[in-house]
Amino acid sequence: MIGLVLAAGAGRRLRPYTDTLPKALVPVDPAGEGTTTVLDLTLGNFREVGLTEAAVVVGYRKEAVHERRAALEKKYGVKLHLVDNDKAEEWNNAYSLWCARDVIKEGVILANGDTVHPVSVEQTLLDARGKGQRIILALDTVKKLADEEMKVVTEPARGVRRITKLMDPADATGEYIGVTLIEGDAAADLADALKATYERDPQLYYEDGYQEMVNRGLTIDTAAIGDVKWVEIDNHDDLNKAREIACQY
Template sequence: MYGVVLAAGRGTRMRPLTDRRPKPLLPVDDRSLLEGVLDACLPVVDEFVIVTGYRGDAIEEAIGDRYAGAPVEYVEQADPAGTAHAVLQAKGIVDDDFLVVNGDVVIDESLPRSLAEADGTAIAVTEVEDPRSYGVVSLATDDAAADGGTIDGGTTDGGVSGTTEHPTLETIVEKPADPPTNLANVGCYAFEADAFDALEATGESERGEYELTETLEILLADGTEIAVVEYDGRWLDVGRPWELLEATEAVLDDLEGRVDGEVAADATLEGEVVVESGARVRSGVTIEGPAIVRSGAEVGPNAYVRGSTVIGPDARIGHAVEVKNSVVMAETAIGHLSYVGDSVIDRQVNFGAGTVVANLRHDDEPVRMTVKGERVDTGRRKLGVVLGEGVKTGIDTNLNAGVVFGVEETTAPGETVTRDRR
């Protein structure tokens, strides 16, 4: 079976983290989002086709022509014209059953396995409390549960609910004001090789895109039975900067600690902590897991790292620095006497000594952040800052909760920043 992985998007809602990299290469734990998707698919996929677009060369360089022994080929979607258009680019390569999975999500391996085992065309769904922001699935009338649209049945291992005989799809409605069910389209599918005929017949939607949901409607009209596989495992669509924190928190829940690097005799590691080979934890450091210190990184002396935190490759966490529940990416240096909480810090950022990040509003309301020019309620009571690649702060800088800095922005010594700087 092939795995067609969609990795062509620009990820504009994730800016500035995607200004110099494609979103699927953003790190979550010790892997990128894309690598996590490939790992989840490996048990059922023999060969991958990755659909690239924005900065596709970076994806090819990162993944190569084989991944964990599975061949990888690349096709380009030069024009971002929708999901059906993206999958269609794989037509010249795929000649067997195939899965379609987004390359910027966090899923368990049970999801691709359950789609593959559906034996034919299938769509994955999950129950959500408020489905109005999703594509909402209705089941064929004779399959629908008596309670109005949930899927009955037990739970198999790995987070997939339902019986061996899956219910079938009736229709999908995009973001309805009055949802017919609470079954949201996860955006992962299984297709048979002849689905390319339906992909080619897919017309342009009102949004000006060629969408897989329309392809499914064409298959239904042609008499194809489409299984509906309910999935209740991990599913995170990582679309906005703070959702990278949520993804990291979720993935690190499964962390198993190990120490391959150098840890000083008087350093303290509590909970599940990974210190990779080539990393160094210096004297007086306390790390409360789950946390990962990547290869080449150095922490301390006398630093405090806690919460779901990843210290990236070759990063430097200085004397008496506290880092809490944050993603600190490669080659970043956080100078002594600084505090970073609930933040995403991109590559090659330099914190001047005494830089402090605020991560809580005085009124205790959720922190808001600007995404594509609009102020958005993040839903997070604690959220610090998002700093793009190459940002530099002067000594004794104060950064307010929810502030975003674009690539290579700077602050002056002693500055207090309460507005975005892009």
């Protein structure tokens, strides 16, 4: 199993940082000097759970990731493979994850390039393996939900039934935090669902690809991460929260 980070997005709401950097390289250290980024934190998590390889899907300002590649490999002891997304500034991340379809055959822990979270999330997913699950989503069942969250409805013994932002928060079991364990034997089914998703609408999310899998009768499971501090960085308010959280890990 290897790590996989989606780091192709532009993150325009985080300008001026993202004038020159992809969102995954926006500084989350308290001083904002760039000593720690989301990519740093994620690679550190991968290392802590024993992963020695990781792939990073790059697109917007990809040269910044290429420039830091050797230093990141040395710092975290993780061999990095860069996967190019040629439509990063045009299409949404269903296509971005599809670009990594060959990587997923290895079995991956997928982390969004804008999610600050502790290593306990990866460990929870790894601990949940071994019962025939093929895809396991990290789920926050503690946080109070609103309209913007990626909400999930689950049913006992059936797993995920719905995953979308477009539902009443009161109906949701929890929030998908942007980290997934995907076994290699799920790669073909996932790639096909992602392809159908972005061909239907290039602006759809990879979570819509998960929903496509569910609609096809395939099972997607979840693992509750407990009461942990994490944040998805969409704007400067989120970035401030990320800096408060990152210094604790």
